[in-house]
Amino acid sequence: MIKLVVTDVDGTLLDSDSELTELNRRALLDCKKKGIGVILATGKSPHAVIPLVNMLGLALPQITLNGAVVIDRNQNVIHSTVIDSSSYYELLQVIKSRGYKPLIALNNGRILYDSYDPVYSIFDKINEPIFKADALEKDEFAEKCVSVSVAIRETDPLDSFLRKNFSSTLQLVRSGEYFFDILNLKASKGEALKYIISKTHIKSKEVAVFGDSPNDLSMFEYAGLRIAVRNSYPEILKNADYITDENYNSGLGKAIYKYILK
Numbered sequence: 001m002i003k004l005v006v007t008d009v010d011g012t013l014l015d016s017d018s019e020l021t022e023l024n025r026r027a028l029l030d031c032k033k034k035g036i037g038v039i040l041a042t043g044k045s046p047h048a049v050i051p052l053v054n055m056l057g058l059a060l061p062q063i064t065l066n067g068a069v070v071i072d073r074n075q076n077v078i079h080s081t082v083i084d085s086s087s088y089y090e091l092l093q094v095i096k097s098r099g100y101k102p103l104i105a106l107n108n109g110r111i112l113y114d115s116y117d118p119v120y121s122i123f124d125k126i127n128e129p130i131f132k133a134d135a136l137e138k139d140e141f142a143e144k145c146v147s148v149s150v151a152i153r154e155t156d157p158l159d160s161f162l163r164k165n166f167s168s169t170l171q172l173v174r175s176g177e178y179f180f181d182i183l184n185l186k187a188s189k190g191e192a193l194k195y196i197i198s199k200t201h202i203k204s205k206e207v208a209v210f211g212d213s214p215n216d217l218s219m220f221e222y223a224g225l226r227i228a229v230r231n232s233y234p235e236i237l238k239n240a241d242y243i244t245d246e247n248y249n250s251g252l253g254k255a256i257y258k259y260i261l262k
Contacts, residue, residue, distance in 0.1 A: 002260045003202050005031050006063075006193060006219060007210040007252060009042035009049065010126055010176060012229050015248040018126045020052065023253035028056055030261055039063060039196065041189045041209075041219060043175040046071045046109035048128040060196070065105050066173050066215050067192035068146035068183050079195055080107040081187040085142040087170060091182060092136055094165075095150055100158055103151075104136055105181075106144045112136065119151040122178050146187065151178045175215040190218025197222065208260055210252050211236055227255050 005028070007013045015021055028038050038056065041063035042049055049064055059073050070079040083091075088104075095102045101117040112133040113120065123130050133141070152158050159180060163172055171183040197207065205224030209216070212232040220226045220239055228240035229251040237243055242259060245251035 001206060002036060002208045002225060003206040004037045004039065004197070005208050005210070005256065005260065006039045006041050006223070008189075008212055008216050009040055009044060009052070011212040011231065011247055012210050012216075013040070013052075013247070013252055015250075020055070021248075021250045021253065023250035025056070025253075027253035027256040027261070031256060032057070034261065036260070037202075039193070041067070041193065041216070043173075043179055043181065043215060044126070044128055045069075045105060045111055046075060046077070048126070050075055051127070063189055063192040063196070064109065065146055066175060066181055066183060066187065067189040067218070068105070068187040069107060069109060070192050070195065071109075077107060077109070079192070080146055081184045081191075082107055082143070083145050083148065083170070083182070083184050085139070087166075088142040088145050088148065089137065091148045091166070091170075094162075095148070095158070098158060098161075100150050100152070102136065103130065103149045104141060104145050105147045105149065106141065107146050108144070111149075112141070117151060119178060122151065147181045147183045149179070149181045152180050153177060173215040175213045181215075188218040189215055190221050193219050193222050210255070212247065225259065227252075227259065 037060050043066045046064045061070050072078050101115045103113045105111045111130045114133050114136045173181045204222045207223045208225040209219045209223035210227050226241045228236045229247045231246040244255035
């Protein structure tokens with residue numbers, strides 16, 4: 001019996017316009033009525049996910065910033081995993097020296113940049129607030145940074161360069177076409193989910209996880225039921241127990257009624 005539903009947000013729960021479909025909304029509310037907990041697990045910041053949390057009336061801890069920050073129902077940070085300061089400064093230097101413009105996320109959930117890139121307009125489309133700082137190279141940021149990001153496609157040469165040079169010491173995560181994040185090796189959606197369920201009596205076999213991107217794979221390790229929307233990356237489709245309709249066809253809601261609420 002499933003006691004907890006955990007779902008990725010963009011590309012899974014939300015449709016292609018970053019909207020919550022009526023079927024998906026109703027399915028999650030029906031889960032709550034049956035006593036099934038609901039957790040959102042997203043690359044979004046706490047600020048961006050709170051409207052969804054409030055809309056659905058979610059009471060459990062929520063996973064944000066790809067697992068680097070866990071918040072409670074009152075938006076308080078209850079768990080976070082920062083990058084070490086030396087890696088922080090090295091990443092900024094490497095990214096900027098190659099002509100790219102990084103963003104950082106702090107353990108309070110704020111996302112900062114010091115030089116604007118037009119590609120940042122993608123954050124407006126997903127209702128993600130970002131804030132201007134005069135410079136990212138500050139100790140106060142280095143001590144509180146949970147992720148360094150750069151808006152690049154998978155085919156961009158910087159993607160392969162960062163993976164080649166930092167994958168042994170840091171977590172490199174792609175959660176969408178332009179979303180490439182670098183975190184502490186111990187920071188992932190899966191580790192955050194493990195942390196949350198360790199505080200409950202819920203077993204992994206009682207957890208259902210929905211996802212679409214490589215950053216959702218770590219959650220599959222702690223799930224008894226793994227479901228991918230049809231628009232998922234190939235590695236997600238390969239590791240899923242079931243494949244449901246696309247995110248824009250309310251695949252999550254359909255799968256909840258078929259496999260969980262029946």
